[in-house]
Amino acid sequence: TQLLEQSPQFLSIQEGENLTVYCNSSSVFSSLQWYRQEPGEGPVLLVTVVTGGEVKKLKRLTFQFGDARKDSSLHITAAQPGDTGLYLCAGVKSGGSYIPTFGRGTSLIVHP
Amino acid sequence: DSGVTQTPKHLITATGQRVTLRCSPRSGDLSVYWYQQSLDQGLQFLIQYYNGEERAKGNILERFSAQQFPDLHSELNLSSLELGDSALYFCASSVDPVGTIYFGEGSWLTVV
Numbered sequence: 001t002q003l004l005e006q007s008p009q010f011l012s013i014q015e016g017e018n019l020t021v022y023c024n025s026s027s028v029f030s031s032l033q034w035y036r037q038e039p040g041e042g043p044v045l046l047v048t049v050v051t052g053g054e055v056k057k058l059k060r061l062t063f064q065f066g067d068a069r070k071d072s073s074l075h076i077t078a079a080q081p082g083d084t085g086l087y088l089c090a091g092v093k094s095g096g097s098y099i100p101t102f103g104r105g106t107s108l109i110v111h112p
Numbered sequence: 113d114s115g116v117t118q119t120p121k122h123l124i125t126a127t128g129q130r131v132t133l134r135c136s137p138r139s140g141d142l143s144v145y146w147y148q149q150s151l152d153q154g155l156q157f158l159i160q161y162y163n164g165e166e167r168a169k170g171n172i173l174e175r176f177s178a179q180q181f182p183d184l185h186s187e188l189n190l191s192s193l194e195l196g197d198s199a200l201y202f203c204a205s206s207v208d209p210v211g212t213i214y215f216g217e218g219s220w221l222t223v224v
Contacts (some may be wrong), residue, residue, distance in 0.1 A: 042116070042202050042215025042216050043155070043215050044114070045212055098210045099145070099157050099160060102147075102154055
């Protein structure tokens, strides 16, 4: 059983479209991280959200942490081919070892 | 380039064999993590070292072992290899156990 469930698993869209990916859990996290992984490379941290209800923006990417700190979403506006990659969410539990636990990811392809 | 160096990048070996994966963390980082990424399991945490000492253990098999040396580089030893051990193995590092984690490019292991 995966601690963090990500949906959708795969997403193929055209350049200019908007999209949202979700990260859900039954567990409460002290913080939640989003990473992007491109082929042949390791995951790269995009953002960390720590407060329930927090919204963070990174250019065309908007990240939201759920009020109960159990879920998160990533919204991309006007997707570009450079956004193509595997988007991973990772939760960090409070009082633990601060090791991020990863979901299986959403594989995004943006076609020109 | 994250600054985390992993060797080898690709490795093909037979079942029953033993391999060693090597990792040099970013300059100044004291904490090293090992993760395994496969299609069916996603990115799974294996083990963490901090300044030479084991700090946290995840889903690491008994056939696998790791260590961090005084110069802070780390090695992951995989023995009695099985077909199911074929995966991408990532090393990551952070300045301390709660700092941002930076991933290397991974070592592709194929067991035939």
